[in-house]
Amino acid sequence: MLEISDLSVSYGGIRALEGISIGVAAGELVTLIGANGAGKTTTLRAISRLVGISAGTIRFDGRDISRARPDEVVRLGIAQVPEGRRMLARQSVLDNLLLGAYTRRDRAGIAADVEQQFARFPRLAERRKQLAGTLSGGEQQMLAIARALMSRPRLLLLDEPSLGLAPLVVRQIFAIIRELHDAGVTILLVEQNANLALQSADRGYVLEAGRLATAGPAAALLQDERVRQAYLG
Numbered sequence: 001m002l003e004i005s006d007l008s009v010s011y012g013g014i015r016a017l018e019g020i021s022i023g024v025a026a027g028e029l030v031t032l033i034g035a036n037g038a039g040k041t042t043t044l045r046a047i048s049r050l051v052g053i054s055a056g057t058i059r060f061d062g063r064d065i066s067r068a069r070p071d072e073v074v075r076l077g078i079a080q081v082p083e084g085r086r087m088l089a090r091q092s093v094l095d096n097l098l099l100g101a102y103t104r105r106d107r108a109g110i111a112a113d114v115e116q117q118f119a120r121f122p123r124l125a126e127r128r129k130q131l132a133g134t135l136s137g138g139e140q141q142m143l144a145i146a147r148a149l150m151s152r153p154r155l156l157l158l159d160e161p162s163l164g165l166a167p168l169v170v171r172q173i174f175a176i177i178r179e180l181h182d183a184g185v186t187i188l189l190v191e192q193n194a195n196l197a198l199q200s201a202d203r204g205y206v207l208e209a210g211r212l213a214t215a216g217p218a219a220a221l222l223q224d225e226r227v228r229q230a231y232l233g
Contacts, residue, residue: 001024001025001026001060001061001154001155001186002022002023002024002047002058002059002060002155002186002188003023003057003058003059003060004020004021004022004023004043004047004056004057004058004059005021005056005057005058005059006019006020006021006055006056006057007019007020007021007043007046007053007055007056007057007058008020008053008054008055008056009039009042009046009051009052009053009054010054011051015054015210016039016042016210017039017042017043017046017210017211018210018211019055019056019211020039020043020056020205020207020210020211020212021056021212022043022205022212022215024155024186024188025186026154026186027184027186028186028187028202028203029177029178029181029186029187029189029200029201029202030187030188030189030201030202030203030204030205031188031189031190031191031197031198031200031201031203031204031205031218032044032188032189032190032191032204032205032206032207033190033191033194033197033198033204033205033206033207033231034206034207034208034213034231035208035230035231036192037209038207038208038209038210039207039209039210039211040159040190040207041083041159041160041190042210043190043207044080044157044159044188044190045080046058047065047073047078047080047157047188048070048073048078048080048157049065049068049069049070049072049073050070053066060073060076060077060078060155061076061077061154063076071103074103074151074153075103077151077152077153077154077155078153078154078155078157079100079148079149079151079153079155079156079157080148080156080157080158080159081141081144081145081147081148081156081157081158081159081161082144082159083159083160083163083190084160084163086144087132087133087135087140087143087144088132089131089132089133090131090132090133091131091132092128092129092130092131092132093124093127093128093129093130093132093135093143094114094128094129095132096132096143096147097114097117097124097143097146097147097150098110098114098150099147099150100146100147100148100149100150100151101113101150101151103151104150104151104152110150113149113150113152114150117146117149117150120146120149120176121142121143121145121146121176123139123142124139124142124143124146127139136169137164137165137166137169138165138166138169138172138173141161141165141169141173142173142176145158145161145173145176145180149180153185154186155186155187155188156180156185156186156187156188157187157188157190158177158187158188158189158190158191159190160190160191160192161173161174161177161189161191162174162191162192162193162196163192170193170196174196174200177189177200178200181200189201194227194231194232195222195231195232198218198219198221198222198232199218199222200218201218202217202218203215203216203217203218204216204217204218204221206221206227206231214226214227
């Protein structure tokens with residue numbers, strides 16, 4: 001579904017990504033792990049076309065999206081849950097959900113999907129009229145995921161979903177991620193908690209200083225001594 005070939009990204013004179021190649025097949029949950037500054041978030045932002053690329057190609061379902069606009073990427077079926085959630089804090093839970101469907105015009109379908117998200121996240125249903133900025137961190141993360149799902153994505157990009165959350169809430173969020181995966185949603189996950197990410201994923205890629213260091217089945221990476229020493233503690 002997603003093919004990234006020899007991708008490089010620069011910020012000014014700083015090379016953030018250097019010739020990385022990764023792929024995600026339909027139905028997979030693939031994770032990117034690595035230290036802070038390794039290029040994980042930059043990879044997701046490049047896929048969403050939020051940063052320019054210096055070299056390489058990004059193909060989605062066989063189509064080159066390397067120069068597409070961010071709204072075109074969403075319409076094609078890619079949605080990103082950004083690091084830090086980025087709620088419209090002064091808008092309601094419902095309004096934030098509707099924002100996720102901004103590329104759609106099917107009002108009946110949007111209304112049905114709102115109710116589907118409330119069924120998936122009962123806590124959000126209880127707070128549908130509450131301002132998003134007053135939600136707990138875990139509730140905001142649920143809302144960020146639900147908002148992304150409102151675009152009916154074929155590929156869901158998750159950037160640090162456990163960031164700043166208590167361990168119990170992290171387990172709840174990852175249970176939701178695994179449920180989405182079991183339901184057939186294709187997911188590319190960036191996560192600082194490498195152990196939890198690899199336990200949930202089918203395959204993984206390890207980035208180091210903007211370069212691809214190693215890759216393989218998640219179970220194999222969990223047993224890789226170098227990966228264990230560097231990222232699994």
